[in-house]
Amino acid sequence: RIWPLYFLFIALSGIIYSLFRVPMEFKTSWIALVSYTYNFFRIWPQNDSGWFGHFWTLCIEEQFYLIWPFVIYFLNVQKLRRFVVLLIIMGPLIRYITGVAFASVFDSPQQIQRAVHSMTTSHIDAFACGALLTLIPTHWRKRVSAKSRHIFFSIAAFTIIASRELRRYGV
Numbered sequence: 001r002i003w004p005l006y007f008l009f010i011a012l013s014g015i016i017y018s019l020f021r022v023p024m025e026f027k028t029s030w031i032a033l034v035s036y037t038y039n040f041f042r043i044w045p046q047n048d049s050g051w052f053g054h055f056w057t058l059c060i061e062e063q064f065y066l067i068w069p070f071v072i073y074f075l076n077v078q079k080l081r082r083f084v085v086l087l088i089i090m091g092p093l094i095r096y097i098t099g100v101a102f103a104s105v106f107d108s109p110q111q112i113q114r115a116v117h118s119m120t121t122s123h124i125d126a127f128a129c130g131a132l133l134t135l136i137p138t139h140w141r142k143r144v145s146a147k148s149r150h151i152f153f154s155i156a157a158f159t160i161i162a163s164r165e166l167r168r169y170g171v
Contacts, residue, residue, distance in 0.1 A: 006058065010034060013051070025049035036062040043102075043115045056118055063120045064127050081135045084128045091125025098122055 010033050017026040029052050032041035039056040042048040075083055095116055102115040116122050136144075144151070 002058065006055075007034075023049065023051040025051055039063075039118045039120065043118050045111060045114070060120045060123055064124075068127070068131075077135065081132070084132045084135060087128035088125045088132065091122075091128070094124060095122045 010030065013023065013026050014030065016022060025047075028047065029038065029041065029049055032038040032047075033052060033055060036059045038052065039059040042053065042056050071083070072080065098116045098119055098121060099112055102112045106112050106115060133141075
C-alpha cells in the first residue's frame with residue numbers, strides 16, 4: 001500500500017533535484033532509497049538526511065517482509081512458534097552483539113547507538129512479537145483479549161510511576 005506514495009516521493013524528489021539541485025542528498029541517497037537499503041546507508045552519519053531520514057524505518061519493514069515469507073514457508077507452525085519465541089528472547093543479545101561489532105568501527109557512543117538502531121536485526125524481536133500474536137493458540141488469545149484492558153492499564157500505571165520516580169532521581 002505504501003509503495004506508490006513512497007516511489008512517488010522519490011520520483012518527485014528526483015525531479016526537483018534535477019531542476020534545482022535540491023535536496024543535495026538525493027544524488028548520493030537515491031540508490032539506497034530505491035533498493036530499500038537506506039537504513040544501512042544512514043549508519044554513516046554523513047549519509048543521513050533530514051529530507052529522507054525517516055525512510056530508514058520503512059526499509060527495515062520491507063527487508064523483514066522480504067525474508068519472513070521464506071521463514072514461514074520452511075518452518076511448520078510448531079517450529080515457527082519456537083523460532084519466534086527464540087527471536088524475542090535473543091533480541092537484546094543481537095543488539096548487544098551488533099553494538100560490540102560497531103564499537104570497533106565508531107568511536108562515539110551516539111554513532112554506535114545510531115548504527116545499532118538502524119540495523120534490521122535490532123528490531124527482529126519487535127517483528128517477532130507481532131508474529132507471535134498470530135501464532136498463539138485461539139484459547140490463549142481469548143484469555144489475553146479478555147484481560148487486555150487490565151494489562152494495558154497495568155502497563156500504563158507502571159510506566160507513569162516509573163517515569164515519575166526516574167524524574168525524581170534526575171534520570
